[in-house]
Amino acid sequence: SAVISQKPSRDICQRGTSLTIQCQVDSQVTMMFWYRQQPGQSLTLIATANQGSEATYESGFVIDKFPISRPNLTFSTLTVSNMSPEDSSIYLCSVRRQGRGRRNTEAFFGQGTRLTVV
Amino acid sequence: DQQVKQNSPSLSVQEGRISILNCDYTNSMFDYFLWYKKYPAEGPTFLISISSIKDKNEDGRFTVFLNKSAKHLSLHIVPSQPGDSAVYFCAASRYNQGGKLIFGQGTELSVKP
Numbered sequence: 001s002a003v004i005s006q007k008p009s010r011d012i013c014q015r016g017t018s019l020t021i022q023c024q025v026d027s028q029v030t031m032m033f034w035y036r037q038q039p040g041q042s043l044t045l046i047a048t049a050n051q052g053s054e055a056t057y058e059s060g061f062v063i064d065k066f067p068i069s070r071p072n073l074t075f076s077t078l079t080v081s082n083m084s085p086e087d088s089s090i091y092l093c094s095v096r097r098q099g100r101g102r103r104n105t106e107a108f109f110g111q112g113t114r115l116t117v118v
Numbered sequence: 119d120q121q122v123k124q125n126s127p128s129l130s131v132q133e134g135r136i137s138i139l140n141c142d143y144t145n146s147m148f149d150y151f152l153w154y155k156k157y158p159a160e161g162p163t164f165l166i167s168i169s170s171i172k173d174k175n176e177d178g179r180f181t182v183f184l185n186k187s188a189k190h191l192s193l194h195i196v197p198s199q200p201g202d203s204a205v206y207f208c209a210a211s212r213y214n215q216g217g218k219l220i221f222g223q224g225t226e227l228s229v230k231p
Contacts, residue, residue, distance in 0.1 A: 107152070
């Protein structure tokens, strides 16, 4: 398994401001993933953060809105910029570790950051 | 385009009985499937997975069945316990997509004593 620490666990922010979420993993990983879960919705991948290169963003997500840092193999940050109430969600970071079999990996998640924008 | 679908938003089961959670997918390129359990205020917790080369995987009270021709998988929990009450997500991935998971919408399971 993996121990993933995410902070803050929750925050209430004013619209127009920005919030940076931190994710710390207990061991080195090549890729870290940032997901969003809007109220009543599924988990949606925002971007994949690779150490030493720019993050890869999924359709509908852009770097200006969700800048990501990946300074080393155990840490990443996600910033939610210029927030609006529509950004109210749970934000989760995730890593994958190899399980049984060469291709089988399981994803492990932090406890999430519950963001409310007012 | 919802590639992974859980059509039942909620399920209520009596303690000791079987819980069956269903998941359908549309992309035949998915080759690995996972189930996660999520309690409020916590991140999802990995439960069980299955590779597309198998049709069944069992781990204690949890069994996942995969029907590739129908693009359908299901999670069976036997016997169900009140502590199993949570939201269950199925997820799918493709080997050449760098670990990206596509999640279903989740099914909230309630196990009543």
